[in-house]
Amino acid sequence: MMADNDLRLTIVEHLGELRKRLIIAAIAIIAGSLASYNYVDKIIEILVRPADGLEFIYLSPPELFISYIKISLVVGIVVSAPIVLFQIWMFIRPGLKEKEQRYVLFAMFMGIVFLVMGVVFAYFIIIPMTIQFFVKMTVNGIEPLFSFANYISYISSILISFGVVFELPLIVILLTQLGLATPATFKKHRKMVILGIFVVSAILTPPDVVSQSMMALPMIVLYEFSIVIANMIYKRKKIDA
Template sequence: MPLIAHLLELRNRLLKMVLAVLLCFAAIYPFANPLYTLLSDPLTRLLPEGQTMIATDVAAPFFAPLKLALMLALFVAIPYVLYQIWSFIAPGLYRREKKLAFPLLFSSVVLFYLGAAFAYFVVFPLVFGFFTTVGPAGISEMPDMSRYLDFVLKLFFAFGVAFEIPIATILLVLAGITTPEDLSAKRPYVIVFCFIVGMLLTPPDIISQTLLALPMWLLFESGVLCARLIRRRTPDEDVEE
């Protein structure tokens, strides 16, 4: 295809991505307030009786659910967005690259969703349970709804990206940048790196740091294992390709 045709196809696919996000947003926004209530449940159910979240900004009750609806629209539309990206680049890939790229793409979406689910169902109850019990006596817990949303979105993103470690590991091996043996030899440094990342991406407490670092390490080990399995290809397959 000529360059102009490629640019037109890219424009059409970008428009489809934007339209998909807008359609998801239109479907989600009517339920924005109940969804925010559901999102805040891991914290609000731990607050002392009679204490609730507050809005320090007059427009926060409108903009916080609106922001949540937009982020959820992006979250829901990720598979379709990645499908459009795949459809654009797939014609330029070799057969072996297509065989590897699609499973990796599908796995990356699933892992990102699993990371977000792990944050909501495992990390949030433990982190908020810790925060609501360590404060000085006589202090009322009344979190601001906008700051809470920013806080949990950061954790969703951190755990979603952290769960992509197996995909990153496999891609590094397939690109010839490293080998499973080299990665295994660097395991002590990887463990330290996981705890450093956990310290930087999570609140300043040992619980959330550990809850991010340990899954990152286990996901790294699974990525190394998968990379070993992918590299075990027979000579006949190499000749055929």
């Protein structure tokens, strides 16, 4: 009976701790979103900069306001990410061994680094190139008019997609470090991975060949770079052993 009571107490304690962490994370996201809304005009100036002076319209009365809310919420999540990640870390840390704690901290830090790299790459290179490509496809008598909501949706999908796919090196590094895969494994399945990259690009990006190709090519380069890093880690592990 004591064991059952102890088990219930442990579960209740864990649920209480989880509830506490979720509340703090939610408050951080709400606060970040409200703060972002105060600067939404400046945020929009940054978002429309890759469009290179193109004019935008909105098609329904609430469209612009809803877009403002969405932008504020997304930026609020980004701004509050350190607090949210810290809450996740505080919740899972007691159940991890010292070595596992180092791996998780490394994964969190490098995950943020690769995410930022992907977003920056998409913002400064991919988005301007794709927009200019589509604008140049116009013909006489047809001027490009962009719905602001559709533009925000388009660049959001590009930024998020590239932020996610730039996590590929981290996944390869962790698999190698944990001994779940070797460089030979990644080389052996290279063709299947490249095929999977094009499939993922088709799913994550807007339905056009240009955006899909612009994502697939950097992913292939990242995969090859990941194999080089995995080979270095594998050799170091063999020396340490």
